[in-house]
Amino acid sequence: MTTRLDISILPPHPQRAGYDRALTAGSIADDFQRRLEPTRFNPAYFTALTGRIEQALAAAPGNHELRYQLACLLLQNNATLPAVERAAALLDGCTHPSSRRLADLAGGIQQRAAARPATPRQVRRVNWSLHNRCPMACRGCYNAFVDQQVTPDQALAIVDKLATHGVTDLVIAGGDPLLWEPVYDVVDHAVDSGIQVALDTTGYTLTAAKLTRLSRLASLRLPLDGTTPAIQRAFRRSKDPDLTTALTESLDLCDATGYDKVRVHTVASRANLHDLAGIADNILPRPSVKQWVIFQWWDRRATDALRDAMHIDADAIHEQITKIKTRYPDTEILLAEAATREFLNWMVLSSGQVVTFASGPDEEFIIGNLLTDTLEEIAHHPVLDYEAMARGVPVTPASL
Numbered sequence: 001m002t003t004r005l006d007i008s009i010l011p012p013h014p015q016r017a018g019y020d021r022a023l024t025a026g027s028i029a030d031d032f033q034r035r036l037e038p039t040r041f042n043p044a045y046f047t048a049l050t051g052r053i054e055q056a057l058a059a060a061p062g063n064h065e066l067r068y069q070l071a072c073l074l075l076q077n078n079a080t081l082p083a084v085e086r087a088a089a090l091l092d093g094c095t096h097p098s099s100r101r102l103a104d105l106a107g108g109i110q111q112r113a114a115a116r117p118a119t120p121r122q123v124r125r126v127n128w129s130l131h132n133r134c135p136m137a138c139r140g141c142y143n144a145f146v147d148q149q150v151t152p153d154q155a156l157a158i159v160d161k162l163a164t165h166g167v168t169d170l171v172i173a174g175g176d177p178l179l180w181e182p183v184y185d186v187v188d189h190a191v192d193s194g195i196q197v198a199l200d201t202t203g204y205t206l207t208a209a210k211l212t213r214l215s216r217l218a219s220l221r222l223p224l225d226g227t228t229p230a231i232q233r234a235f236r237r238s239k240d241p242d243l244t245t246a247l248t249e250s251l252d253l254c255d256a257t258g259y260d261k262v263r264v265h266t267v268a269s270r271a272n273l274h275d276l277a278g279i280a281d282n283i284l285p286r287p288s289v290k291q292w293v294i295f296q297w298w299d300r301r302a303t304d305a306l307r308d309a310m311h312i313d314a315d316a317i318h319e320q321i322t323k324i325k326t327r328y329p330d331t332e333i334l335l336a337e338a339a340t341r342e343f344l345n346w347m348v349l350s351s352g353q354v355v356t357f358a359s360g361p362d363e364e365f366i367i368g369n370l371l372t373d374t375l376e377e378i379a380h381h382p383v384l385d386y387e388a389m390a391r392g393v394p395v396t397p398a399s400l
């Protein structure tokens, strides 16, 4: 086993690269552009900023920048239907360049709300970004991060809420949940409560002892994005210069210990399309690997330069998968297309805050918090799109 570096970071927000550095620190415009940073992405910050913008707009009602900013915050901060209506009204005739897109999102929310049945809504599948630290900082990581971390007792109480509501499938992810010692109790408690649990880890700190403690999972997801460190680095950045060896060793460990519930995650981009066949040859003959899920690299957080370097069409990935399937007809290989991902996630963050997100760079929506709200309340949030939420790849591989 190669040595693992002691790396545990709160990944930097990818949008920082696109900030307007000319804005004055502490101004409304600067605080608005930074609102999704981990220390700010919460209702208290959003509510305070909303108050400042309301005041500024009252003094300058013709300011379209302020109208757009207020509409954004109304939609993103636990929006009620009246708040969505107010946002739509603010965006009507607004000249801000992004107002058309935001108006479309508000219109979609209003349409869904009008068509929503009166029957209770059920959330079946939950993604939980349980721990906010990670050994990596991937390029364009779509995950939302907040700086707060629930306590172990709070995490167990959240599991109780999920089980009582009737959640059947839980994906525990991060960051990297294996950097948080209480995760094993959370997994066990969820399994004891009748929930199928999958866990996404970077695999960077995996050991045989940890695998034993994770024996009750429905599946363990491990990443591999390239057959060489250089290809791996195109997406998955880390202080460790040779992640390929580290991640391959994690898969070796699963084979050696008979842990046969592995699903490999590969993020497919322009940088590794040519390497997918090589990755297949590394992972698919392994007894531990039951499913391979390829995520089309999603550009929602990307700068134009990063998009140019990384974007690849889904058709090109399908073409590669078709070829690979002729050699490995018995393994389940699935593609998660970026176009299907808007509003797909019902995601709990490390603070208990619940969010969903659309496809734009700053389109994160706070819809509640499982420390304070019931799951039934959050399930009725007007922003949710139940058709999109049904599109996710099943949590358990079909062969298990």
Ligand SMILES: C[S@@+](CC[C@H](N)C(=O)[O-])C[C@H]1O[C@@H](n2cnc3c(N)ncnc32)[C@H](O)[C@@H]1O
Pocket (backbone or CB within 6 Å): 134, 138, 139, 140, 141, 142, 143, 173, 174, 175, 176, 200, 201, 202, 222, 223, 265, 266, 267, 295, 296, 297, 298, 299, 300
């Ligand atoms: C958000 S991560 C969380 C779990 C863990 N940190 C990991 O990376 O495996 C869940 C999955 O989303 C993938 N992912 C993250 N950002 C992505 C992006 N911009 N496009 C496509 N997939 C992405 C990750 O590689 C991983 O397979």
Ligand code: SF4
Pocket (backbone or CB within 6 Å): 011, 134, 135, 136, 137, 138, 141, 142, 143, 174, 175, 176, 202, 236
């Ligand atoms: S994709 Fe996963 S490993 Fe990479 S920074 Fe995001 S959470 Fe961490």
